[in-house]
Amino acid sequence: MQFDQPGKRIWGDYQHPENYGHYALNIRVPKIQPAIDKILEHGGRSKAKPTHWTVSAEISAWDSLSYDPDGNILDVFELEPAPGSLLAAYDGRCSSLQTVALHVSDARRSARFYAALGYRPWYDKMLENMESFFNIPKGTSLHNINMVRGDASLGRIEIAQYVGWPGQSQRTIAVPPNTGILSIAMETDNLDATMQLLTSIGTEPCSAAVEVRAPLLGNVRARSYYGPDDELLEFYQRI
Secondary structure, three states: OOOOOOOOEOOOOOOOOOOOEEEEEEEEOOOHHHHHHHHHHOOOEEEEEEEEEEEEOOEEEEEEEEEOOOOOEEEEEEEEEOOOOOOOOOOOOOOOOOEEEEEOOOHHHHHHHHHHOOOEEEEEEEEOOOHHHHOOOOOOEEEEEEEEOOOOOOOEEEEEEEEOOOOOOOOOOOOOOOEOOOOEEEEOOOHHHHHHHHHHOOOEEOOOOEEEEEOOOEEEEEEEEEOOOOOEEEEEEEO
16 A cells, blocks of 8 residues: 555565564465566565575475565575375465564463464474574574464464664554555454453554545454554454
8 A cells, every 4th residue: 555645664674574574475486587587677675585495395496585675585485295185285376475574582381372263383483593694693592483374385473583783663664655665454253352362461552443445345343452562463254
């Protein structure tokens, strides 16, 4: 979306990647280098060249980081999954959005929060020796937890904690008209029950429930809340 007033980039040029909140969109592609070439041809910029790393016994990847024209990070990756793994079935096209990545202060705490919303941990690992790829201080580890809904390979939440490198909330910055990933939306078939659940686990509301007409969805009833590190979450029900 575009606002009628100018804003600034939430993350700037990512001078402080240790800060918390929604920070990247992850998209799977069949071949990584042609995808990067297209990003550069259409106004994007490169942040980190493709790097090969092993995620687990069942999966490895060629991973890269780029900026879109508004300075948002795109994690574009080519997977090498083992037969039968969750991500093995693939039609060879660029995927829908696979993952929204969150920087957090405590990966375990965030994982418990999203587990209460029905997600389960699919991948949980402490990554070492990734300083050059992520451009982070020497000796910093990355605690990475991927949360999934059921057996769905899309719509994952990637929780990332820079262990040994604390950051700050961006609650006052990740607001309109600033540009970046302002929030993520989750659909529910019972908003009242979802609100009751969120209240029971101490989640702070950002707004009252409202009824709006949403593009592609029609009329919805929605309410926004703050996640464990002040990331904005919208829950909506079609009506």
